[in-house]
Amino acid sequence: MKEKSCSGAKAADRAAPVIAVEECKACGRCVRACPEGLLSMSKQFNRRGYRYAEYAGQGCTGCGLCFFSCPEPHALKVIRPERKQ
Numbered sequence: 570m571k572e573k574s575c576s577g578a579k580a581a582d583r584a585a586p587v588i589a590v591e592e593c594k595a596c597g598r599c600v601r602a603c604p605e606g607l608l609s610m611s612k613q614f615n616r617r618g619y620r621y622a623e624y625a626g627q628g629c630t631g632c633g634l635c636f637f638s639c640p641e642p643h644a645l646k647v648i649r650p651e652r653k654q
């Protein structure tokens with residue numbers, strides 16, 4: 570079964586965090602790390618019983634600070650499309 574992920578990316582040319590909901594352990598580090606305040610913890614729980622990080626859906630600069638703050642190897646990645654020349 571494909572694992573649920575949480576991303577606000579609506580177009581392939583936008584930077585966005587992608588959270589693997591079932592890998593998140595609700596530590597909140599990415600929420601505190603985002604300089605734009607775009608991440609928050611869900612009200613729902615994943616199958617392991619943790620809340621998970623959610624993206625506001627727009628405004629991501631692709632800075633990667635959330636990715637580098639996350640201690641879970643597969644919980645969070647950041648899509649950063651190549652800049653067009």
Ligand code: SF4
Binds near residue numbers: 602630633635
């Ligand atoms: S890449 Fe940067 S701006 Fe985007 S969600 Fe992560 S910390 Fe916030």
Ligand code: SF4
Binds near residue numbers: 588592595600
């Ligand atoms: S830093 Fe990683 S494990 Fe912690 S809340 Fe964010 S996505 Fe979940």
